[in-house]
Amino acid sequence: GNSVTQMEGPVTLSEEAFLTINCTYTATGYPSLFWYVQYPGEGLQLLLKATKADDKGSNKGFEATYRKETTSFHLEKGSVQVSDSAVYFCALSDRGGGGNKLTFGTGTQLKVEL
């Protein structure tokens, strides 16, 4: 079956530091990959996506590249801000056999300090 593995948190960084949150996946088909963000007390927001190999998703300074050869979709940001403090979820959707449902990783909490 499908699965998503994320690096464990919490990740604590100083403002303006470089961020990487690792995500690897297992899927039987050709999934689409997503990063969602959950700010404290709020619901999930779609941060970025990639639908095929070598696609790069980007939004709000965050980037992730769909790497089929390493089955990875690592989230990066060059300079984090305190406002980026949130929980980040990697997810995949197997449109073919998976019925479009999302499989989530366990989430990685990011804390950014001044």
Place this chain on the structure above:
Amino acid sequence: SAVISQKPSRDICQRGTSLTIQCQVDSQVTMMFWYRQQPGQSLTLIATANQGSEATYESGFVIDKFPISRPNLTFSTLTVSNMSPEDSSIYLCSVLLLTGGYEQYFGPGTRLTVT
């Protein structure tokens, strides 16, 4: 994107009772989903709400415990029945938009506490 609302936003319920959560979307969508997020955990899919037919439940979730209705293309309800403290979670609905790459958008969630 889509604008999704849920009611109630939070509730505190007694064990043994039931709570119905509503999910409303501002446009017609084919696929709606219900997820559970237990405290400090990731999201787990409960079921896919199908318009005009019974919901499709994931392993570990049953209709008697989580009955779902989907009367039209903009609305769905999830009922948490005969609640126990283990049902304390955030319940989220989501919708799948076929345009723009099959993106799922989530409602704000319903925070349920069972005492």
